[in-house]
Amino acid sequence: MPSKKHLLSSSQIVDIFSTSKNATAIFTGEDIIIEFANNAILAFWGKDKRIIGLPLEEGVPELRGQPFKRMLQQVLKTGITDAGVISAETMIGGILQTRYYDYEYKALNNSLGQTYGILCTASDVTEGVLGKQAAKLASERETALIREQALNEQLAVSNEELIATNDELKAMHTNLQRLNNELDERVKSRTRSLEESEARFRSMAESSGILIALADETRNFVYLTRAWIQLTGHTTEKLLGFGWIDMLHPDDQQHALSSYMSAFKRHEPFTAEFRILNHKNDYCWLLAKGFPRVIQDDTIVGYIISCMDITELKEAEQRKDDFISIASHELKTPLTSLKASLQILDKMKDGFDSKQLVHLIGQANKSMDKITGLVNDLLNTSRTREGFLPLNKTTFIVADMLNTCCNHVRAEGKYNLVFEGDTTLQVYADEARIEQVVVNFVNNAIKYAPDSKDIFLKVEKLENVAKISVKDTGPGIAEDKIPRLFERYYRADYSGMRYSGLGLGLYISSEIIKRHGGEIGVDTEIGKGSMFWFTLPLE
Ligand code: ADP
Numbered sequence: 001m002p003s004k005k006h007l008l009s010s011s012q013i014v015d016i017f018s019t020s021k022n023a024t025a026i027f028t029g030e031d032i033i034i035e036f037a038n039n040a041i042l043a044f045w046g047k048d049k050r051i052i053g054l055p056l057e058e059g060v061p062e063l064r065g066q067p068f069k070r071m072l073q074q075v076l077k078t079g080i081t082d083a084g085v086i087s088a089e090t091m092i093g094g095i096l097q098t099r100y101y102d103y104e105y106k107a108l109n110n111s112l113g114q115t116y117g118i119l120c121t122a123s124d125v126t127e128g129v130l131g132k133q134a135a136k137l138a139s140e141r142e143t144a145l146i147r148e149q150a151l152n153e154q155l156a157v158s159n160e161e162l163i164a165t166n167d168e169l170k171a172m173h174t175n176l177q178r179l180n181n182e183l184d185e186r187v188k189s190r191t192r193s194l195e196e197s198e199a200r201f202r203s204m205a206e207s208s209g210i211l212i213a214l215a216d217e218t219r220n221f222v223y224l225t226r227a228w229i230q231l232t233g234h235t236t237e238k239l240l241g242f243g244w245i246d247m248l249h250p251d252d253q254q255h256a257l258s259s260y261m262s263a264f265k266r267h268e269p270f271t272a273e274f275r276i277l278n279h280k281n282d283y284c285w286l287l288a289k290g291f292p293r294v295i296q297d298d299t300i301v302g303y304i305i306s307c308m309d310i311t312e313l314k315e316a317e318q319r320k321d322d323f324i325s326i327a328s329h330e331l332k333t334p335l336t337s338l339k340a341s342l343q344i345l346d347k348m349k350d351g352f353d354s355k356q357l358v359h360l361i362g363q364a365n366k367s368m369d370k371i372t373g374l375v376n377d378l379l380n381t382s383r384t385r386e387g388f389l390p391l392n393k394t395t396f397i398v399a400d401m402l403n404t405c406c407n408h409v410r411a412e413g414k415y416n417l418v419f420e421g422d423t424t425l426q427v428y429a430d431e432a433r434i435e436q437v438v439v440n441f442v443n444n445a446i447k448y449a450p451d452s453k454d455i456f457l458k459v460e461k462l463e464n465v466a467k468i469s470v471k472d473t474g475p476g477i478a479e480d481k482i483p484r485l486f487e488r489y490y491r492a493d494y495s496g497m498r499y500s501g502l503g504l505g506l507y508i509s510s511e512i513i514k515r516h517g518g519e520i521g522v523d524t525e526i527g528k529g530s531m532f533w534f535t536l537p538l539e
């Protein structure tokens with residue numbers, strides 16, 4: 001077998017590779033010793049041949065901290081070729097620059113397959129990479145620009161929408177503000193009208209003079225009209241809460257309180273009558289009417305209670321009761337004596353004694369007159385109450401009527417009826433009714449002033465009226481009783497029953513005079529006597 005003849009020496013081959021445009025280097029060993037580096041790779045590194053034989057990172061210190069040594073060691077260790085594009089920081093013209101290289105680290109194996117070195121080839125693809133990068137960047141920029149434009153457009157649309165929304169919001173805000181102001185105004189005016197209504201209610205309640213009390217849901221009084229203070233003479237503080245109970249009559253406290261409490265429990269109206277101590281320390285009667293104050297859902301928020309002073313009513317009731325007992329008593333007396341006379345007459349009817357008979361008939365007649373008088377009074381009262389008091393008017397001389405009336409008194413001879421005044425004065429009136437008034441005055445003078453022997457009957461002509469009076473010199477009448485003398489059933493000393501009577505005479509008299517358009521009255525002084533008078537209009 002002919003021996004091969006090498007045409008090129010090793011150094012020639014090395015020289016050839018040295019001038020190759022492809023950057024080439026050979027590395028060996030763990031430290032990556034630069035066995036060979038051609039001019040092209042030395043130019044990449046910015047070094048010269050002096051670095052050959054040195055470990056890579058010693059020869060080219062700029063590569064420290066870059067991955068090359070580790071990559072080369074990996075190829076050496078695994079025997080697997082590594083290739084790709086990589087960037088490297090290399091010193092070019094004294095300036096550290098980033099360059100891109102298309103590289104191959106090819107493992108150099110011996111016949112046993114062991115890796116003894118690495119053949120490194122690399123070409124500078126910086127321009128290409130940068131170009132691509134620039135193109136990519138440009139395209140990215142363009143895409144970004146397009147996206148930005150689209151975004152801008154969207155933003156512009158959104159901005160317009162926002163402006164529109166903002167305008168809407170502004171309008172809504174203005175609207176809301178207006179509504180708010182309106183609401184505010186409405187609340188204010190409602191509060192104002194509520195305040196006005198409350199003030200109106202209070203001034204109405206106060207000016208009415210009615211006793212009004214307002215209780216809250218705890219049953220405590222929270223408001224009272226001034227009338228309460230005037231009635232009781234106590235401060236509002238004392239009366240509020242349950243302070244009013246102490247002022248009630250002990251006999252009425254329990255009833256009043258339980259009426260109030262049980263009505264409150266059932267949310268029902270109530271009425272109660274009770275006596276309360278007034279500022280004069282006298283008990284007066286009150287009629288209380290309470291109504292629950294309930295709101296929409298049936299919740300009770302308190303009570304409104306109004307009270308009426310019914311003292312006079314109670315007194316009138318009392319007088320009426322007294323009147324009934326007096327009337328029965330009054331009727332019983334003449335009836336008993338009439339019955340007695342009739343019984344005696346009955347017994348005597350066979351062998352009668354004419355003297356006794358005359359006396360008994362006289363007594364029976366007296367009793368009958370009394371009963372007739374009482375019944376007439378009762379009848380006249382009911383007639384006047386019904387407004388039915390017919391007048392039969394004629395013209396007559398008052399003095400004549402006075403001289404003939406009261407013959408029963410003259411006949412008895414116990415009293416002097418002294419006539420005074422105008423003997424010719426004429427009036428146009430119901431003579432019988434006017435006589436009834438005079439007789440009543442005279443009878444009263446005899447009844448209430450029995451010691452007054454002289455009774456003065458007087459006729460006077462005043463400006464346009466005739467004044468007729470009956471005067472006695474009896475005990476007179478207390479001033480505080482005068483205003484009530486002409487009331488129905490009123491008797492100045494009715495409780496004592498000292499004198500018989502129904503308390504109707506003066507009432508009927510005043511009704512008769514009123515029907516004639518005249519006036520009636522009394523001038524009296526305690527211890528000096530009374531002058532009852534009336535006037536009749538002159539035509
Ligand atoms: P009656 O005589 O039935 O009581 P009257 O109406 O006639 O009813 O009188 C009312 C009251 O007026 C009497 O109860 C009496 O107290 C008082 N009165 C009337 N006349 C006189 C008088 N002349 N003097 C004193 N009191 C009198």
